[in-house]
Amino acid sequence: DQQVKQNSPSLSVQEGRISILNCDYTNSMFDYFLWYKKYPAEGPTFLISISSIKDKNEDGRFTVFLNKSAKHLSLHIVPSQPGDSAVYFCAAINAGGTSYGKLTFGQGTILTVHP
Amino acid sequence: KAGVTQTPRYLIKTRGQQVTLSCSPISGHRSVSWYQQTPGQGLQFLFEYFSETQRNKGNFPGRFSGRQFSNSRSEMNVSTLELGDSALYLCASSFGTGSDTQYFGPGTRLTVL
Numbered sequence: 001d002q003q004v005k006q007n008s009p010s011l012s013v014q015e016g017r018i019s020i021l022n023c024d025y026t027n028s029m030f031d032y033f034l035w036y037k038k039y040p041a042e043g044p045t046f047l048i049s050i051s052s053i054k055d056k057n058e059d060g061r062f063t064v065f066l067n068k069s070a071k072h073l074s075l076h077i078v079p080s081q082p083g084d085s086a087v088y089f090c091a092a093i094n095a096g097g098t099s100y101g102k103l104t105f106g107q108g109t110i111l112t113v114h115p
Numbered sequence: 116k117a118g119v120t121q122t123p124r125y126l127i128k129t130r131g132q133q134v135t136l137s138c139s140p141i142s143g144h145r146s147v148s149w150y151q152q153t154p155g156q157g158l159q160f161l162f163e164y165f166s167e168t169q170r171n172k173g174n175f176p177g178r179f180s181g182r183q184f185s186n187s188r189s190e191m192n193v194s195t196l197e198l199g200d201s202a203l204y205l206c207a208s209s210f211g212t213g214s215d216t217q218y219f220g221p222g223t224r225l226t227v228l
Contacts, residue, residue, distance in 0.1 A: 032214045034216065034217075036219075041222075042221055042222070043121075043205050043219035043220050043221045043222050044158075045219070046216050046217075046218060046219075049214075049216060051214065089158065091158075093213065093214075094213070095212075095213030095214040096213055097213070098170075098171070099171060099213070100146070100165065100170035100211075100213070101146055101147075101162075101164075101165070101211075101217070102160045102171050102173065103150075103160065104160070105157055105158040107157050108157065
């Protein structure tokens with residue numbers, strides 16, 4: 001039962017353009033969402049998060065949008081840089097419940113930014 | 116501030132053996148969560164500890180266990196290793212409330228032969 005889905009296994013973008021990574025979830029109890037970036041043989045690095053009481057959060061080049069009715073979130077990276085090339089994971093948690101520490105992850109999207 | 120550290124970084128074991136992995140959280144963090152990453156199943160939640168108590172557990176067999184010490188350091192143990200236990204084991208620490216960001220360590224790569 002895949003409660004968090006990233007339907008695009010890979011995305012290729014030109015340097016300077018926008019990268020849009022998508023994520024869908026099915027569990028309506030999820031109320032906090034995070035994006036992580038991961039390089040091979042390293043642990044995930046936190047990028048940005050959003051609470052379900054918001055529909056947008058920005059941090060520098062990274063913006064996350066949340067559409068609760070569609071159970072969909074997206075990560076926008078503008079402008080994209082070659083150093084952004086990595087695997088991006090969407091994660092969700094029921095922060096208000098008893099799912100202590102339990103992040104549910106999507107399968108990841110490999111982003112490649114070409115110079 | 117130092118990040119999350121995990122030891123060892125790499126481990127090779129044979130079937131039937133047991134293994135203990137260690138995680139030191141960021142200073143001040145009291146929650147430690149453990150995850151298993153495999154190519155087929157992705158990142159899966161194992162369990163979470165807060166103030167030496169297990170508060171949550173994922174869907175893994177009882178061969179997977181853990182504990183947390185008074186200094187918030189945590190260990191996980193896998194007994195009677197199987198080939199399918201080969202994976203990257205990640206720990207993450209946070210302050211411990213639901214919306215706190217979890218920060219991950221570099222992981223321990225376990226290979227079971």
